Amino acid sequence: MADEAKAKGNAAFSSGDYAAAVRHFSDAIALSPDNHVLYSNRSASYASLKKYSDALADAKKTVELKPDWSKGYSRLGAAHLGLSQYDDAIAAYKKGLEIDPNNEPLKYGLADAQAAASRARSAPANPFGDAFSGPEMWARLTADPTTRVYLQQPDFVKMMQDIQKDPNKLNLYLKDQRVMQAIGVLLNVKIRTPTDDADMPESSSPSPSPSPSPSPSERKRAAEAEPPRQPEPEPEPEPMDLSEEEKDKKLRKAEAQKQKEAGNAAYKKKDFDTAIHYYSKALELDDEDISYLTNRAAVYLEMGKYEECIKDCDKAVERGRELRSDFKMIARALTRKGTALVKMAKSSKDFEPAIETFQKALTEHRNPDTLKKLNEAEKAKKDLEQQEYFDPNLAGEFWPAGNEYFKQQKYPEAVRHYTESLRRNPKDPRTYSNRAACYTKLGAMPEGLKDAEKCIELDPTFVKGYTRKGAVQFFMKEYDKALETYKEGLKHDPNNQELLDGIGRCVQQINKASRGDLSPEELKERQAKAMQDPEIQNILQDPVMRQVLVDFQENPKAAQEHTKNPMVMNKIQKLISAGIVQMR
Numbered sequence: 001m002a003d004e005a006k007a008k009g010n011a012a013f014s015s016g017d018y019a020a021a022v023r024h025f026s027d028a029i030a031l032s033p034d035n036h037v038l039y040s041n042r043s044a045s046y047a048s049l050k051k052y053s054d055a056l057a058d059a060k061k062t063v064e065l066k067p068d069w070s071k072g073y074s075r076l077g078a079a080h081l082g083l084s085q086y087d088d089a090i091a092a093y094k095k096g097l098e099i100d101p102n103n104e105p106l107k108y109g110l111a112d113a114q115a116a117a118s119r120a121r122s123a124p125a126n127p128f129g130d131a132f133s134g135p136e137m138w139a140r141l142t143a144d145p146t147t148r149v150y151l152q153q154p155d156f157v158k159m160m161q162d163i164q165k166d167p168n169k170l171n172l173y174l175k176d177q178r179v180m181q182a183i184g185v186l187l188n189v190k191i192r193t194p195t196d197d198a199d200m201p202e203s204s205s206p207s208p209s210p211s212p213s214p215s216p217s218e219r220k221r222a223a224e225a226e227p228p229r230q231p232e233p234e235p236e237p238e239p240m241d242l243s244e245e246e247k248d249k250k251l252r253k254a255e256a257q258k259q260k261e262a263g264n265a266a267y268k269k270k271d272f273d274t275a276i277h278y279y280s281k282a283l284e285l286d287d288e289d290i291s292y293l294t295n296r297a298a299v300y301l302e303m304g305k306y307e308e309c310i311k312d313c314d315k316a317v318e319r320g321r322e323l324r325s326d327f328k329m330i331a332r333a334l335t336r337k338g339t340a341l342v343k344m345a346k347s348s349k350d351f352e353p354a355i356e357t358f359q360k361a362l363t364e365h366r367n368p369d370t371l372k373k374l375n376e377a378e379k380a381k382k383d384l385e386q387q388e389y390f391d392p393n394l395a396g397e398f399w400p401a402g403n404e405y406f407k408q409q410k411y412p413e414a415v416r417h418y419t420e421s422l423r424r425n426p427k428d429p430r431t432y433s434n435r436a437a438c439y440t441k442l443g444a445m446p447e448g449l450k451d452a453e454k455c456i457e458l459d460p461t462f463v464k465g466y467t468r469k470g471a472v473q474f475f476m477k478e479y480d481k482a483l484e485t486y487k488e489g490l491k492h493d494p495n496n497q498e499l500l501d502g503i504g505r506c507v508q509q510i511n512k513a514s515r516g517d518l519s520p521e522e523l524k525e526r527q528a529k530a531m532q533d534p535e536i537q538n539i540l541q542d543p544v545m546r547q548v549l550v551d552f553q554e555n556p557k558a559a560q561e562h563t564k565n566p567m568v569m570n571k572i573q574k575l576i577s578a579g580i581v582q583m584r
Contacts, residue, residue, distance in 0.1 A: 052082030086117035
């Protein structure tokens, strides 16, 4: 049961539904409270929801249960990092690396924690005072015609809300020109944008000092008294003086971009050797742009040179972290590496590094394409595992043991052996039938019903499947459905005594409801259950059936006509069995 809940949690986490993942892992923990992996997985889910305190508690429990497991310290470091406890994060990652010195996620985590600690120590005090605090910020942005338009854009509003909560996050959004425009409005200064300076080199002249911000009433009077003024032309700035070394670097970067464009053109023509030549040349000219590496990796991937692709991707990730490159670029390199690993995979085990690489890519940047590749890799791994595990001869060894445990009434052990048998041979209807019987004894009716239906699906002529399904439905007090199941089974074996006895029990219960012999508690329970059945709901919502029910109460002549309609009487019988109506 815990494994099933864990599998559901893993699936929810992979699909990005972290709240559902937390629920499923919590269910698994309730069943297996000493399993360190479950706490680790739930910690990762909490961290993805940014509930770092909960993530930290689970990470500590993971380490407590399994102190020699390196991944526990990775979870612990990530939780501390999310809480801005940088020293604790660094200590956790270092402890993990003592256990597994070659663990890449721990190395990356340590580098990120150290970088965050460095930034925190060197971060200047907030230079903007209270420009981002309180409703005054929104009033100023609304008053300005340019930023007023931006307030209609949800991503801009989200960025400004983040900055208002934590002004130190401003650096994350400075590349967005809308944020720059908003800063200008809030500080009452004009900030040049690329649109203004598209054809102008950088200026070394200082920015104007901000003037005191007018009050809302002053701004309103000024807006009413003065017409909008056209911006005055600004003087052309003088170009900055560059050293010879800087000039040479600038020229090399420009030439590298030309080589990259030539490589792109060759790639589109599928002239891969030429594309590699140009990308390599670009890399020689400028080693501060990892796109040359990721582009060359893409060419190697197309050529089937997967080892070379992986090497370029690893270099791109390493160099990207040194340069503090955009997370999207690092994620792209990791995704290409994962794709190459998938191409090289020959067994289910080979998919594990690919899956891990895709997961790393998603921690850098959540890209739908990467998520799709991850899901495909996990499915391929699962399918291969099933193929590798398939062995009908071994399945036959577990099946008798399951039967023996069933006879001894050790149903959980029987389920475990039947499950192992099904992993070896998932096409055996008898094993599904036997496991359904175990689930029924354990009171796990939904699981029993699922197994019985699978049994019938694999072999519609196997009568035992119908007796299992009917028994589960009977215990669930769905007597009409159980009756239909038993009747369906009789089509394949008309003299089967189990099926005939099942029909007798169902008819007895249905007649009990028809005669009104149910106790008030039984009637209340049956009605409540029936009202959850979509079929019963549809019958009660059907205008024709509602009129039929009225006629049975008020118009005996019309009711007599209705009894001649088999479809109507079938629905009436369902309502009687459900305890919704009674016949007098």
